[in-house]
Amino acid sequence: MASSDSSASAPDLPSKPPEWTRGSSSGRQSTFQWAPYLFLLPTVSLLFLFSLYPMLYGVWMSLRTADVIRGTSRFVGLNNYLQLFHDPQFGQSVLNTGWYTLTVVPLIVAGSIAIAVFLRDSRPARLLARVGFYVPFVLSPVVVATSWKWLLNEDLGVINGFLKWAGLATIPWLSSDFSARVSVVVATAWNLVGFYMLMVLAGLSQISAELYEAARIEGATGWDRFWHITLPMLRPTILLVLILATVHATQAFETILLLTDGGPGGATRLVVQNMYQSAFGRLQPGYGVAQAVVLLPVILFVAWLQMRLFKQEGMI
Amino acid sequence: MRADKEKRKALGKVMHDFCAIAVCLVFLVPVLWAIFSAFQPPSYLFTFPPNFDPRKFSLSSFQAVFATGDVPRYALNSLIVATSSSLITVFASSMAGFALAKYRFLGRQFTFLLIISVLLVPLQVLMVPVFLVLKTLGWINNLIGIIIPPAATATGTFMMRQYIIGIPDELLEAARIDGASHWKIYRHVILPLSAPVIGAVGILSFTWRWNDYLWPLIVINNQQNFTLQLSLANLVGTNTVEWGTLLAYATLAMLPVLVVFLSFQRYFLKGSLSGSIKG
Numbered sequence: 001m002a003s004s005d006s007s008a009s010a011p012d013l014p015s016k017p018p019e020w021t022r023g024s025s026s027g028r029q030s031t032f033q034w035a036p037y038l039f040l041l042p043t044v045s046l047l048f049l050f051s052l053y054p055m056l057y058g059v060w061m062s063l064r065t066a067d068v069i070r071g072t073s074r075f076v077g078l079n080n081y082l083q084l085f086h087d088p089q090f091g092q093s094v095l096n097t098g099w100y101t102l103t104v105v106p107l108i109v110a111g112s113i114a115i116a117v118f119l120r121d122s123r124p125a126r127l128l129a130r131v132g133f134y135v136p137f138v139l140s141p142v143v144v145a146t147s148w149k150w151l152l153n154e155d156l157g158v159i160n161g162f163l164k165w166a167g168l169a170t171i172p173w174l175s176s177d178f179s180a181r182v183s184v185v186v187a188t189a190w191n192l193v194g195f196y197m198l199m200v201l202a203g204l205s206q207i208s209a210e211l212y213e214a215a216r217i218e219g220a221t222g223w224d225r226f227w228h229i230t231l232p233m234l235r236p237t238i239l240l241v242l243i244l245a246t247v248h249a250t251q252a253f254e255t256i257l258l259l260t261d262g263g264p265g266g267a268t269r270l271v272v273q274n275m276y277q278s279a280f281g282r283l284q285p286g287y288g289v290a291q292a293v294v295l296l297p298v299i300l301f302v303a304w305l306q307m308r309l310f311k312q313e314g315m316i
Numbered sequence: 317m318r319a320d321k322e323k324r325k326a327l328g329k330v331m332h333d334f335c336a337i338a339v340c341l342v343f344l345v346p347v348l349w350a351i352f353s354a355f356q357p358p359s360y361l362f363t364f365p366p367n368f369d370p371r372k373f374s375l376s377s378f379q380a381v382f383a384t385g386d387v388p389r390y391a392l393n394s395l396i397v398a399t400s401s402s403l404i405t406v407f408a409s410s411m412a413g414f415a416l417a418k419y420r421f422l423g424r425q426f427t428f429l430l431i432i433s434v435l436l437v438p439l440q441v442l443m444v445p446v447f448l449v450l451k452t453l454g455w456i457n458n459l460i461g462i463i464i465p466p467a468a469t470a471t472g473t474f475m476m477r478q479y480i481i482g483i484p485d486e487l488l489e490a491a492r493i494d495g496a497s498h499w500k501i502y503r504h505v506i507l508p509l510s511a512p513v514i515g516a517v518g519i520l521s522f523t524w525r526w527n528d529y530l531w532p533l534i535v536i537n538n539q540q541n542f543t544l545q546l547s548l549a550n551l552v553g554t555n556t557v558e559w560g561t562l563l564a565y566a567t568l569a570m571l572p573v574l575v576v577f578l579s580f581q582r583y584f585l586k587g588s589l590s591g592s593i594k595g
Binding site: 020033035036037038039040042043044046047049050051052053054055057058061118119121123124125126128129130131132133134135136138139140141142143144145146147148149150151153156158161162164165187190198247251253254258261272275276279280285288289292295296299300303304306307 | 329332333334336337339340341343344345346347349350353361362364365366404407408409411412414415416418419421424427429430431432433434435436437438440441442443444445446447448449464465466467468473485486488489492498499502523526527528529530533534545548549552553559562563566569570573574577578581584585
């Protein structure tokens with residue numbers, strides 16, 4: 001990207017202490033400045049109380065087991081983690097998260113590229129269509145799940161209604177393993193794709209028109225231009241979309257919980273839902289947190305990748 | 317000949333525009349269909365082919381929504397939560413953004429990276445320990461338990477910092493020479509000059525908090541403190557409420573967000589690009 005070679009002129013950091021904080025009287029710059037720390041206090045205390053401390057507390061909890069009746073807990077070492085290996089339900093939820101991620105992420109990547117290329121020109125109709133494609137992303141998980149549940153309803157939904165009307169067999173959208181998985185993937189990709197479309201559009205706007213002009217003179221077809229200019233030039237953007245969509249996928253929970261409740265028979269129960277049920281349903285918080293702790297390094301790794309990419313792009 | 321080609325090209329563009337709108341409408345079918353069904357009288361809800369005759373549309377499902385519970389109360393709760401939480405977000409993130417953009421101090425880069433990376437760890441993963449923290453604080457079953465915890469967001473802090481970096485140091489220096497305190501500079505220079513980004517962060521966080529489901533789900537368990545999302549989700553699970561009512565409820569619950577989004581879509585389309593996910 002353009003800014004990778006411009007570390008000298010990195011836009012964000014002044015290279016010396018900003019003059020303005022010294023004030024009118026000279027010689028005061030050595031006094032300790034409280035102001036920035038005080039300004040950071042609200043954000044940092046919220047962060048400590050509701051992110052950092054829970055993270056550490058979670059690790060501690062995962063080494064203990066709760067006695068719900070007496071309201072106490074005792075140290076059990078790595079038992080909760082060892083238990084994970086023998087828990088077929090947890091194993092299934094890991095597998096489920098795996099296939100879910102491996103299907104929803106490519107769908108989102110391909111979908112967002114296709115839509116963005118399709119809506120590339122900034123003509124009014126296409127700007128309007130962009131807004132339309134973004135709409136699902138601003139809807140709440142509850143609204144998204146309710147809408148899809150209605151659309152896919154087995155007896156009363158409009159899709160099966162049409163199939164019946166056309167004399168075809170209806171499809172058990174949310175109650176057979178395979179179709180429930182397809183429905184979950186499609187509904188959640190539908191929810192997110194508008195957001196990624198915007199990222200791809202931003203990437204597209206960075207590609208210089210001259211490249212396309214040159215290709216046109218060489219007699220390249222539209223398809224050639226897509227494969228040999230658009231896609232290669234979009235590489236950094238696609239990488240970012242891949243990373244963010246993976247984060248989205250590993251933490252997918254609310255929409256799926258409402259859409260299928262993890263069913264049928266656990267076919268769409270992902271790790272986060274399994275954790276939720278262990279902790280709040282079966283009152284084994286330590287065991288629930290152990291599952292989160294297993295997931296945490298994955299998420300931190302992806303977050304780290306994301307930060308590196310941002311740095312490369314000069315965003316941080 | 318040439319004019320002919322130009323004409324064909326223009327026609328192609330118009331066709332492309334037409335297709336763009338058509339594909340977009342098909343894409344939106346799940347939500348459009350839900351809204352459409354909410355206006356059907358219950359007797360037409362399940363017929364196929366569906367009723368497209370507007371004279372037969374009815375508001376009876378919307379009336380039925382208010383019989384399912386104290387809906388105005390839930391709406392008020394949602395409004396209180398979304399408004400106060402996004403106000404806190406605006407204040408906390410503008411102060412933090414100011415400190416990170418305009419001061420040099422020990423641990424600045426570290427704090428910035430810490431804020432961005434830690435706040436990116438989703439609640440989904442932390443919900444059990446966070447629940448216990450809220451329990452210790454006595455915030456379970458209290459609206460404050462869904463207002464305060466999500467108020468610090470990585471996106472908000474990041475957007476504020478990026479914007480405030482662009483405010484010229486000379487303005488701050490001038491205020492400093494006039495003897496303004498750090499707080500006064502924040503209050504009378506930074507805040508007014510950051511109005512556009514404050515608007516963007518405020519609007520984005522309002523819709524996030526309005527849409528929140530996970531926080532209310534783990535924090536709230538008595539009906540009085542339900543938000544709209546929580547009460548709708550509970551009804552969808554019960555199977556005792558008519559589909560028409562559920563869809564009318566969903567339509568009402570998405571209405572404020574849709575209105576805010578469509579009137580400020582510029583902020584959404586730009587703001588969401590500043591490098592983060594929903595916060």
